[in-house]
Amino acid sequence: MPSPHTSPGPRRNALWGIVICLLLALPAAPAAAETTTDSYVDGLADAAPTPALQWSDCEAGFACATARVPLDYAHPESRTIDLSLIKLPAGDPSRRIGTLFVNFGGPGRSGVQRLRERARWPWLFSEALRARFDLVSWDTRAVANSAPVHCFPDATTQQLFLTAYPPLPGTAADERPFFAASRSLAEQCQANAGDLLPHVSTVDTARDLDLLRRAVGDEKLTYHGISYGTYLGALYANMFPGRVRAMALDGSLDFRGNTGIDGPDQPIDTRQDVATGISGTFDAMLRSCTEAGAKCAFSEGNPVDKWQRIIERVRREPIAWDGTRYDYSAVITAAGALSNPAAWPQLADTLQHLYDLRDSPYRPEDALAEAFSLVGRAAEIGTGSGSAGNTNAYDDNYTEAFDAIQCADSRVPRDESVYSALAVSEDQRVPYFGRLGVLGAMTCAYWPQTAVQPYSGPWDRRTAAPILVINGRNDPATPLAGAAAGAAELADAHLLVIEGAGHSSMYVHSTCAETAKREYLIAATLPPADATCPVDGNPFELKPAA
Template sequence: MNLRVALALGTATLTVGAVAPAAAASPPGVVWEDSCTAGYECGHLDVPLSYQDSSPETVRLAIARLPATDQARKLGTIFSNPGGPGSPGRFAPALTPALHARFDIVGFDPRGVGASSKIHCFTDPAQLAVLQRALGTFPLSREAEQQQIGDTKTVTDLCEQNAGPLANHLSTGTIARDLDRLRAAFGEPKLRYYGKSYGTYLGETYANLFPDRVGRLALDAVDDPARWATGPGPMSYRLQGFSDAPRALQSFLDACAARCTFDYHEILDRLERGPITVTDPAGHQVAVTYQSAIARIHTYLTDAGAAPTLMAFLQALADPASPAPPSPGGPPDADSLLGGGATLCSDAANPRDPAVWWDYARRADRVGRGFGPYDVYKTLPCATWNVTDTGRYAGPWNRPTAPILLLANRQGDLETPYAGAQRTERLLGNARLLSLDTYGHGSRGKSACIDAWLDRYFVTGAVPPAGTLCVPDHRPFG
């Protein structure tokens, strides 16, 4: 699960550039637009609001196509989703040079997100302040817990009042049916698809709704679909991302041993007593709280290539005279964020009593200090947000399909733990796990071995031998 939440919120901006030359036939039902980000072709497809009733209402999916560079030898289309829920996916990456040459790559903003039809929870910009307090953090005291529960309920109440009917048609089951409409619109008899993080859950759902239409599905940073959809406790606890945090952190600390002079747990002890003031690259004094430090460390640990930045951040906390790196990422689109939240809450069984999150967070904290409550409280809105979608899919997950390729990082993934990928290999009807010997979130683009297997899989359908382990192209600090 990759539902990223920042403490500062804003509005996403779509970059518009030159129109790419039309390089492929226009699929029926897709309306192409006059302007787009350079290199892509932009369009949209209207799909039913609901696949369960005969309502004439529709929602709009924003799509973009990255044309194959070798159109004469093009093999078809690969659809892509980067994760979330709540993350735009319209402008998909090239995946690998070989795949960019032989396939059109089509990305889309799922319903509720980005330039697709969205929900709107707020009627006044001032209401965004409560969202900043409610999401992206976790309480350290009972008093703070009550405040967060109250703020979160204010947000979910506003969504129930203002979001409209779309909020009850945002489950992954419904989005998977949208993906099947996209497949058909582009004339593909079978689905070729690359999904990362939440995109793996979308792929798993598609595979079990439409097993006969599975062509090649590569699922990178694998969510366990059974634990996502069902089970006791908050879904964010069931997925156990925090259980990989100590493994990923230790991999980082081992790689940093010859360079790092700080004591990681001593830094956390100091932060628990109160904020630490650091100096940002612009020379401004910034107060770092325990919660905001955990959020930044979590982000840096999702990419082993960010090890030097994480080292600099921890050094600044240990010695405030050291310069701190800039904060990672930018502000999310609040409407897309809450659209993704509606997907999360529609998909997953969660308790209806917000008070139970405290005990689950404490339990998780004993496994992954700081990371446990940071993870667990991501789903607190699901306790008070009454969203339901009759299109929800909750299993079974083992329908026979063509081979599905799973990718995962063996040394730890704080968003989608390695053990979840191992369970999913056994759970799906026909899956093979390919592992990368590093930590972080996602394997594509980090290893020539991984990318070569992706190329081979999409072109021929071949999967690696069981137990194959790839090495990364670069080690932390390497």
């Protein structure tokens, strides 16, 4: 789960795709016998009243509602908050199974907006899947329209702060201002949203999810969690093990490793080895570029050699391009933004342009142009169109919500010198990208201790149904090793590997993986052990998504 400050198994049996297609018409398998299921239930959620949902049309075939839930489950009678929900009703009501709850990850992005955008992506939710389930997503607490964490008095102040936020430091000399900004952000959040921060951990969101399950009338939960959403799914599975009908965890984590409960001696992404994930995905991107030939702007010559030439240049001095300064930090951050392969062609264009400019000197007028560009961006803040004409609408709180949730869920080192030392050693271990895994969630080093409340386990409660874990061979945000570790932590989880690069099947197109996920969610049929799935094609050759 990269920070917003950045942004060989056996071959698959060819008959598997045919078999699962034939199985689609089968009825859902019965749930596992209750005697095999852990009887534990989180009592705080059960003590809270079931929300009453009143769905109303909200365009394009969607319905929207709000759900009232306790802010503090230990005191449900005190303050309540409203969660914003959205639903795409099942395409075939006569064959509807129930509700498929979806969390698209982050944390911090609006689930309502993402379902609007992505509900009809065929490689993620095929028509056959949408026919059988209502798709429901929601803004989790702290996010967007659900008790949002606002760390600034208004949107203009927020945007000015984030616009001036120092980039991830590529060298030790750049660390001090980055540390100072991270500390300042944590302090602003405590000052302006301190009442919310102790109540936005994923433990409370898992309780919210059980209330939403009750509210839609489902006896058990059917769930698709992506990226951070896999962590939410793992917590739900262990807090309400007998209530799991089916759970697909896509782009998954080392769940215990995410918490830091075994000792917060490393930052979050270092524990997940995100740097290795980024490095492996970058290498895969360059291979795909070479294979695509002229369809990839960076393919001519040797892309690996060209990349090293760019790095040699920006280690000496930055490259100026259209009012933007590409120093070492900026180039590494740009190259590390690999989650969505649909954006790889644009990255290849950028790399080729930087390669073409590698011998151009950096001039004083370039620095002046950069300064004017920054001033111009700052001047535009607050003049754009906001919600309902409000030019200062506080619509996007992604950075604040990301930190509020991730910092609540994870213990991390609180000594800046630990980060400085790890940045050096990690960059030696994983050239270029080691620092990204160390400094990506730096704000958590300064987060108020009263709001740091990670789930302490257990992780292996026996669920009423097995869990399907899906992960790519090269994933820059949730590396395969972490997904395998997380699957092993759960009592009954099965891993399906996508032989591709990018973050989760939300971005990595694999009809095979969608079919396997669909068959599991509909008919409770898991893929064969050690099954893998191919991707639908080279990202440089696929048509852009509609």
